[in-house]
Amino acid sequence: MLCERCGQRPATMHLTEISNGQKNDTHLCEVCAREIQPQGFGFVPQIHLHNFLASLLNHGMGEDKSYKTETTGKKCEKCGVFEGQIAKQGLMGCGDCYPFFEERLLPLLRRIHGSTRHTGKVPARTGGRARLAKEINKLKNNLKEVVSREDFEQAAQLRDQIHQLEKYMAEGSEG
Amino acid sequence: MPLKKTVNSSYSRWMDADGPEADIVISSRVRVARNLAGKPFPHLSNNEKAEDIIRAVRLAVEDKELAKQVGALEISLLSELSPVERQILVDKHLISPDLLSSFEWKAVVLRDDEVISIMVNEEDHLRIQCLLPGLQLKEAWELINQVDDGLEKTLDYAFSEKLGYLTACPTNVGTGMRASVMLHLPGLGLTKQLSGVLNAINKVGLTVRGLFGEGTEALGDMFQISNQITLGQSEEEIIDNLVAVAKQIIAQEQAARRALYNGRREVFEDRIYRAYGTLKYAHILTFEEAMRLFSDLRLGIEMGLVSGIPAKLLNELMVKIRPAFLVKLAGQDMTAQQRDIFRAEMIRKEFEGS
Numbered sequence: 366m367l368c369e370r371c372g373q374r375p376a377t378m379h380l381t382e383i384s385n386g387q388k389n390d391t392h393l394c395e396v397c398a399r400e401i402q403p404q405g406f407g408f409v410p411q412i413h414l415h416n417f418l419a420s421l422l423n424h425g426m427g428e429d430k431s432y433k434t435e436t437t438g439k440k441c442e443k444c445g446v447f448e449g450q451i452a453k454q455g456l457m458g459c460g461d462c463y464p465f466f467e468e469r470l471l472p473l474l475r476r477i478h479g480s481t482r483h484t485g486k487v488p489a490r491t492g493g494r495a496r497l498a499k500e501i502n503k504l505k506n507n508l509k510e511v512v513s514r515e516d517f518e519q520a521a522q523l524r525d526q527i528h529q530l531e532k533y534m535a536e537g538s539e540g
Numbered sequence: 541m542p543l544k545k546t547v548n549s550s551y552s553r554w555m556d557a558d559g560p561e562a563d564i565v566i567s568s569r570v571r572v573a574r575n576l577a578g579k580p581f582p583h584l585s586n587n588e589k590a591e592d593i594i595r596a597v598r599l600a601v602e603d604k605e606l607a608k609q610v611g612a613l614e615i616s617l618l619s620e621l622s623p624v625e626r627q628i629l630v631d632k633h634l635i636s637p638d639l640l641s642s643f644e645w646k647a648v649v650l651r652d653d654e655v656i657s658i659m660v661n662e663e664d665h666l667r668i669q670c671l672l673p674g675l676q677l678k679e680a681w682e683l684i685n686q687v688d689d690g691l692e693k694t695l696d697y698a699f700s701e702k703l704g705y706l707t708a709c710p711t712n713v714g715t716g717m718r719a720s721v722m723l724h725l726p727g728l729g730l731t732k733q734l735s736g737v738l739n740a741i742n743k744v745g746l747t748v749r750g751l752f753g754e755g756t757e758a759l760g761d762m763f764q765i766s767n768q769i770t771l772g773q774s775e776e777e778i779i780d781n782l783v784a785v786a787k788q789i790i791a792q793e794q795a796a797r798r799a800l801y802n803g804r805r806e807v808f809e810d811r812i813y814r815a816y817g818t819l820k821y822a823h824i825l826t827f828e829e830a831m832r833l834f835s836d837l838r839l840g841i842e843m844g845l846v847s848g849i850p851a852k853l854l855n856e857l858m859v860k861i862r863p864a865f866l867v868k869l870a871g872q873d874m875t876a877q878q879r880d881i882f883r884a885e886m887i888r889k890e891f892e893g894s
Contacts, residue, residue, distance in 0.1 A: 480772020
């Protein structure tokens with residue numbers, strides 16, 4: 366189908382408008398749709414980020430398993446939000462939803478960010494252990510680098526530091 | 541009281557046009573999303589819970605130590621303002637349009653110079669923003685980092701070792717950071733290179749938007765470029781990446797400007813001075829036309845062809861000529877036609893004697 370306005374490009378935007386019981390179909394190409402937009406507010410349905418996320422969450426679950434209503438699926442023990450609600454709104458209910466729905470969430474995070482592991486800032490107060498883990502990770506990377514340079518003296522030093530931090534962390538988790 | 545001062549003035553620190561690369565980069569912005577542990581995110585909140593959050597943030601921002609480190613921060617409820625005043629905060633880029641819906645539950649924290657602002661109960665409990673003139677993303681992040689450290693002494697953040705800062709929307713999880721630069725790119729537009737450059741940006745994990753964020757048109761050749769990924773990269777990596785791409789675009793824009801000037805100098809100068817003349821003498825100006833003319837004139841200023849009008853004035857006018865501020869100045873509601881006349885009159889006054 367060609368665009369109704371320019372008659373040249375294929376129509377990729379299809380709008381159905383119902384006003385006073387009258388149905389009106391419009392078929393436009395992307396260029397014309399964009400040009401018309403400033404006059405008719407909200408004429409072109411914008412892909413809403415949250416809807417888009419919701420459909421990503423739904424994707425890959427199979428037809429029969431997709432969320433039909435808001436109260437389908439597991440329910441977060443902390444805030445009481447249902448999986449279906451998250452899928453519909455594209456928003457998590459609370460921080461505890463993340464570990465709770467992790468299994469479902471990780472593939473989505475990989476699709477969005479290409480990663481499922483935070484490597485940035487760690488809060489000083491709540492994340493003492495996380496800070497240690499990050500430091501250990503950094504030292505391990507350094508270790509790889511000095512080993513590849515065959516700087517074994519430095520490597521030995523780094524290895525000791527890593528051992529010490531790991532010991533410290535293990536003691537911390539017992540206490 | 542900073543909030544009243546903020547909505548009564550169209551000026552904000554980011555408009556000063558005195559940062560690095562100020563001939564192309566209007567401003568740099570970094571914001572991080574933070575949530576309080578054990579509390580439902582704002583979209584599931586009710587009035588009472590929203591008030592709890594505001595109370596906690598108030599306690600945190602009024603901490604004496606924090607004030608000593610980053611300057612005094614003051615929290616205000618959005619309900620203290622009129623609808624026009626709330627819109628002015630959006631126009632000045634201090635809050636997002638999203639903070640305007642169900643504003644009864646929302647608050648904003650501001651530093652006196654408006655460089656730091658915190659939105660409370662937007663999509664996340666806190667959105668901490670730093671806005672500076674020119675290309676200063678690193679500086680903006682350093683400041684945010686300090687504010688964040690200070691707040692964290694009082695607030696218990698929702699954080700996971702594995703996924704970082706937990707946010708309402710999974711697109712923000714991890715660093716919770718969105719860094720962006722506002723670029724003026726008329727040269728790339730005029731030399732028809734814009735779509736190529738913008739496509740390339742999308743391919744390196746960054747997004748391009750218009751002047752007022754998500755889903756808005758690029759008015760006056762202004763483009764906002766920001767990171768998309770928040771998980772798996774550190775804050776510094778995100779910023780380094782954005783700065784590197786911004787520098788590439790700046791180089792291309794500069795080359796385009798030079799080519800235009802050397803190739804069709806008369807046409808180029810004609811365009812700039814026509815814009816100048818129209819702005820100086822017109823009696824009716826729509827917002828869109830004014831923004832278009834500002835872009836041409838700004839190009840002339842940035843290339844040193846026009847003197848007498850500082851870029852700073854154009855930055856401030858971008859806010860001042862919007863409907864909200866016009867209504868505030870006029871002290872009454874106006875029709876679109878009345879606004880166009882009032883807008884032209886205001887610009888004529890500002891350009892008087894230039």
